Amino acid sequence: MSELLQFLLSGVTVGAVYALVALGFTIIFNASDVVNFAQGEFVMLGGMTTVFAHAAGLPLPLAALVAILATAAIGVALNKLAIEPARGAPVVSLIIITIGASIFIRGAAQLVFDKQIHKLPAFSGDDPIVLLGATILPQSLWVICGALVVFAGLWFFFTRTLLGRAVLATSNNRLAAQLVGINTNFVMTLSFALSAGIGALAGVLVTPITLTSYDVGLGLALKGFAGAMLGGMGNPKGALAGGFLLGLLEALTAGYLSSQYKDAAAFVVILAVLFFMPQGLFGRKSTDRV
Amino acid sequence: MSALLSIEGLGITFGGLKAVHDVGFSVREGEIVSVIGPNGAGKTTLFNMISGVYQPGAGRVSLSGEDVTGMRPDLLARRGLSRTFQNLQIFQSMTVLENAIAGYHLRESGSVLADLLGLPASRRRALTAREGARALLARVGLDRAAEREAGNLCYGALKRLEIARALALNPKVLLLDEPAAGCNAVETEEIDHLIAEVAASGVAILLVEHDMKMVMRISNHIVVLDHGEKIAEGDPATVSRDPAVIAAYLGTEADHADG
Amino acid sequence: MKLTPKQATLLVLAALIALTPFFFPSGYYYRVGALIFVNGLAVTGIVILTGYAGQVSLGHAGFAGIGAYACALAPVHLGLHPALAAVLGAILSGCMAWLVGRPILRLKGYYLAVATLGFGILVSMVLNNERWLTRGPDGIDVPDLGLRGLLKGWGLDLSNGEFWYFFSGLCLLVGAWLALNLYDSPTGRALRALHGSEIAARVVGVDVARAKLQAFVISAVYASFSGSLLALQNKFVTPDVAGFMHSIEMVTMAVLGGVGSVLGAIFGAGILTLLPQALTVFAEYEQLLLGLVMMLVMIFLREGLLPSILRKIRGTGE
Numbered sequence: 119m120s121e122l123l124q125f126l127l128s129g130v131t132v133g134a135v136y137a138l139v140a141l142g143f144t145i146i147f148n149a150s151d152v153v154n155f156a157q158g159e160f161v162m163l164g165g166m167t168t169v170f171a172h173a174a175g176l177p178l179p180l181a182a183l184v185a186i187l188a189t190a191a192i193g194v195a196l197n198k199l200a201i202e203p204a205r206g207a208p209v210v211s212l213i214i215i216t217i218g219a220s221i222f223i224r225g226a227a228q229l230v231f232d233k234q235i236h237k238l239p240a241f242s243g244d245d246p247i248v249l250l251g252a253t254i255l256p257q258s259l260w261v262i263c264g265a266l267v268v269f270a271g272l273w274f275f276f277t278r279t280l281l282g283r284a285v286l287a288t289s290n291n292r293l294a295a296q297l298v299g300i301n302t303n304f305v306m307t308l309s310f311a312l313s314a315g316i317g318a319l320a321g322v323l324v325t326p327i328t329l330t331s332y333d334v335g336l337g338l339a340l341k342g343f344a345g346a347m348l349g350g351m352g353n354p355k356g357a358l359a360g361g362f363l364l365g366l367l368e369a370l371t372a373g374y375l376s377s378q379y380k381d382a383a384a385f386v387v388i389l390a391v392l393f394f395m396p397q398g399l400f401g402r403k404s405t406d407r408v
Numbered sequence: 409m410s411a412l413l414s415i416e417g418l419g420i421t422f423g424g425l426k427a428v429h430d431v432g433f434s435v436r437e438g439e440i441v442s443v444i445g446p447n448g449a450g451k452t453t454l455f456n457m458i459s460g461v462y463q464p465g466a467g468r469v470s471l472s473g474e475d476v477t478g479m480r481p482d483l484l485a486r487r488g489l490s491r492t493f494q495n496l497q498i499f500q501s502m503t504v505l506e507n508a509i510a511g512y513h514l515r516e517s518g519s520v521l522a523d524l525l526g527l528p529a530s531r532r533r534a535l536t537a538r539e540g541a542r543a544l545l546a547r548v549g550l551d552r553a554a555e556r557e558a559g560n561l562c563y564g565a566l567k568r569l570e571i572a573r574a575l576a577l578n579p580k581v582l583l584l585d586e587p588a589a590g591c592n593a594v595e596t597e598e599i600d601h602l603i604a605e606v607a608a609s610g611v612a613i614l615l616v617e618h619d620m621k622m623v624m625r626i627s628n629h630i631v632v633l634d635h636g637e638k639i640a641e642g643d644p645a646t647v648s649r650d651p652a653v654i655a656a657y658l659g660t661e662a663d664h665a666d667g
Numbered sequence: 668m669k670l671t672p673k674q675a676t677l678l679v680l681a682a683l684i685a686l687t688p689f690f691f692p693s694g695y696y697y698r699v700g701a702l703i704f705v706n707g708l709a710v711t712g713i714v715i716l717t718g719y720a721g722q723v724s725l726g727h728a729g730f731a732g733i734g735a736y737a738c739a740l741a742p743v744h745l746g747l748h749p750a751l752a753a754v755l756g757a758i759l760s761g762c763m764a765w766l767v768g769r770p771i772l773r774l775k776g777y778y779l780a781v782a783t784l785g786f787g788i789l790v791s792m793v794l795n796n797e798r799w800l801t802r803g804p805d806g807i808d809v810p811d812l813g814l815r816g817l818l819k820g821w822g823l824d825l826s827n828g829e830f831w832y833f834f835s836g837l838c839l840l841v842g843a844w845l846a847l848n849l850y851d852s853p854t855g856r857a858l859r860a861l862h863g864s865e866i867a868a869r870v871v872g873v874d875v876a877r878a879k880l881q882a883f884v885i886s887a888v889y890a891s892f893s894g895s896l897l898a899l900q901n902k903f904v905t906p907d908v909a910g911f912m913h914s915i916e917m918v919t920m921a922v923l924g925g926v927g928s929v930l931g932a933i934f935g936a937g938i939l940t941l942l943p944q945a946l947t948v949f950a951e952y953e954q955l956l957l958g959l960v961m962m963l964v965m966i967f968l969r970e971g972l973l974p975s976i977l978r979k980i981r982g983t984g985e
Contacts, residue, residue, distance in 0.1 A: 207965065388782070
C-alpha cells in the first residue's frame with residue numbers, strides 16, 4: 119500500500135512538470151495552430167538561467183524571476199523571427215522550424231552556459247515529509263502546487279479578463295477576432311511569452327529534483343507533447359489532466375513493470391489513445407467542410 | 409424505367425440543428441433532376457450525404473436498387489457515382505491533364521509493384537488513361553491548357569476541369585454542385601450542352617445550380633428545398649408557379665441577388 | 668531527343684556519382700559520399716511518403732533501425748547471408764509499417780507526426796534495452812557483406828571506401844529509379860491526388876487508407892535498406908540509427924532540399940551530410956548552425972533549396 123502511494127507521489131511530481139509543458143504547448147497551439155517542439159527548451163532555459171544567475175550572486179527568487187523573464191523574451195523572439203514569417207506554411211515545414219529552433223537554442227545554451235549537469239538548492243530544504251508510510255520531498259510539493267497555481271491563474275486569465283477572452287476568441291476564429299478589432303499578432307506574441315514563461319517556471323521548480331543540463335529539453339518536449347495529446351490537443355484542462363496522467367503511468371510502469379521501459383509507457387499510451395480516440399480524452403471532434 | 413438513384417427520407421442533424429430533414433426523390437437514366445432552394449437550404453449537405461462524405465442520420469440512398477447509404481465515396485465511385493464540388497476540390501499541384509487522368513484511377517490502377525518497376529503493363533494502363541483524359545479535356549474545351557499547372561487556371565476553367573474529371577469515371581450517376589458558378593454566359597451555355605449531352609448518353613444527373621435560367625432550361629424535374637425540407641417538386645413549369653416556392657425565394661431574393 | 672524529367676534526373680544522378688570521385692582530394696571523401704547516398708536512399712522514401720502522399724513521419728528511423736539490426740543479428744542467429752539479412756529486414760520493416768500504419772494513418776498532421784514519433788522511439792528503446800539480443804547502447808558488430816571480396820576475385824580490386832561509395836551510389840540510383848517510376852504511374856497519381864485533396868481523391872475512387880498505407884510501407888522499406896547499408900558499411904551499428912534525431916534528420920534533409928522531387932531531396936541529403944563535415948572546425952557551433960539553417964530555409968525557401976535555386980536560374984534565363 120505504502121509502495122503504491124510512493125509511486126503515485128513520484129508520479130504526480132513528474133506529472134506536474136509534464137502538465138506545465140503540456141499547458142505551454144496548448145497555449146501556443148491555440149493561438150497559432152503551431153505545435154512548438156521547442157517547448158522543452160523553455161524548461162531547460164528556465165533551469166539553466168536560474169543556475170547561472172544564482173551562481174553569479176543573485177538570490178534564488180530573483181534569479182528565478184530573471185530566468186522566467188529572459189525565457190519569455192526568447193519565446194517572443196521565437197514567435198517574431200521564426201513563426202510569424204512562416205504563417206501559412208505546411209505542417210511539415212512548421213515542425214522543422216520549431217525543431218530547428220529547439221536545436222538552435224540547445225546549441226546556443228551549450229555555448230552560453232556549458233555542457234555540465236547542474237543543480238539548484240531545494241526551496242524548503244531536503245528533509246522528506248512522511249505521508250502514510252510514503253515520503254515526498256518538499257520540493258515536489260513546490261512543483262505540484264506550482265502546476266496547480268499556474269492552471270488556476272490561466273483559468274482566471276482566460277475566463278475573467280478581457281485580454282484572456284481575446285486570446286480565446288483568436289483561437290476559435292482568427293479572422294472573426296480580427297474583424298471585432300482584436301490585435302491577433304499581439305495575442306500570438308502574448309501566447310508565446312506566456313508559454314515560455316510557464317515552461318521556464320517548470321524548469322526552475324523541477325531543477326532541484328531532476329537536475330538540469332543543456333540537453334534536457336527534447337525529452338521534456340516529447341513528454342509534454344504526449345501529455346497534451348493524451349488530454350486532447352488545444353484543451354488546457356486536457357493538458358493538465360494528460361500531463362498528470364502521463365506522470366502517474368510512468369511512475370507505475372517504472373515501479374511495477376520495468377524502469378527501463380518507463381519512457382515507453384508514455385508512447386504506448388499515446389498510440390493507444392490515438393488509435394481508439396484520436397481526439398484525446400477531452401478533445402472536440404472536428405468535421406471537414408467540403 | 410427504374411430509378412438509377414433513389415433517396416428516401418434522408419436527414420442529418422448538426423449540433424441539434426436539422427440541416428436536412430426527410431428528403432426523398434429519384435433520378436432515372438438520362439434524366440436531369442435539379443435541386444434548388446435559397447442559400448443554406450441544405451443542397452450541398454444533401455449532396456454530401458448522397459456521395460458518402462457525410463453519414464446520413466436517417467433515410468436511405470440506393471444506387472441501381474442497391475442500398476448504399478453512408479457508403480465510402482471511393483466505393484460509391486466503383487458503383488458508378490461521381491460528383492463535382494461547389495467550392496472546387498482540384499489537385500492544385502498537378503497539371504490539368506493529370507487532374508483529368510486522376511478521374512481514370514479505377515480503370516488505370518493495378519499492382520503497385522508493376523508501377524514501381526515501371527513494367528509495360530503499368531505504362532499501358534497509364535497511357536490509355538492519358539489518351540482518354542486528353543479526349544475529355546477537348547470535350548470541355550481545356551485541351552490547350554493540358555500541360556499547365558491546375559492551380560493557375562481561372563475559376564470557370566476549373567469548374568469544367570472538375571466536370572471532366574467526374575466524367576472520366578464513366579459514371580452512371582453524376583452529381584454536379586453549381587457547375588456554372590463563376591462562368592460567363594458563353595461558358596454557361598457550353599456547360600448546358602455538355603450536361604444535356606451526358607444525360608442523353610444515359611447518365612442520371614443530379615444538379616444543384618443557382619442560375620435559374622439554366623435550371624429551367626435543362627431540368628426534367630426540379631426538387632425545391634427550404635430550411636432542409638422538400639417544399640415542392642415537379643417539372644420546371646409547375647415548380648415555377650408553385651406559391652410555396654415563390655414565397656421561399658421572395659423572402660430571401662435580396663440576400664443573394666448576385667448568385 | 669528530348670529527355671523526360673525521369674531520364675534527366677537519373678542521368679544527373681549517375682553523372683554525379685561517377686564523376687565526383689575525380690575531384691576527391693583524399694580517400695576519406697569516398698566515405699562521405701557513401702554516407703550521402705545512404706541518407707539519400709532513406710530520403711527518397713520520405714519523398715514518396717511526404718512529397719507524393721503528403722503524410723508526415725517522425726519515426727522512420729525506427730525502420731532504419733530494423734534494417735540495420737537485421738544485418739547485425741540475422742547472420743549470427745539465423746545463419747543468413749548479410750545480403751539476405753538486409754532483405755529480411757526490409758520485409759520485416761514493411762510488415763511492421765503495414766501493421767502500425769493501418770491505425771496510425773487515419774490520423775492527420777500533428778497527430779500522425781506524434782504517432783509515428785512514438786513508434787520510432789519505441790523501436791529505439793527496444794534496441795537500447797534488450798541487451799541480451801542487441802548488446803544495448805554500446806552497439807554491435809555487423810558481418811562483412813563479402814561482395815568486395817567477390818569482386819576482387821573477378822579482377823575488380825576496389826578499396827573499402829571506393830567499394831561502398833559505388834555500391835551505395837548504385838543502390839541510390841535503383842531507389843531513385845523506382846521512386847521516379849512511381850511518380851507518373853497510377854499509384855503515384857493516386858498518392859499525389861490524396862495529397863492535393865483527400866475528398867476529391869475518394870470521389871474519383873481512390874481507397875485513401877490503402878493508398879496511404881502503400882506509401883508508408885514503401886517508404887519504410889527504403890528506410891530499412893538505408894539502415895542496412897549503413898550498418899554493413901560501418902560493420903558496426905548502435906541504437907542511434909533508430910533514434911529520434913535520425914528520424915528528424917531524414918525529414919529535414921528531404922524538406923530542406925525539396926520534398927516534392929527525388930533530386931531535390933537527395934540534394935538536401937547531400938547538404939545536411941556535408942554540413943557537419945564542413946563545420947568540424949566549428950564543432951562548437953554545429954548545433955547552432957544546423958538549427959539556424961533549418962529555420963532559415965523553411966522560412967525563406969518554402970519549397971526547399973533545389974526548387975528555389977532552379978527557379979532562380981530559370982528566372983534569370985528568361
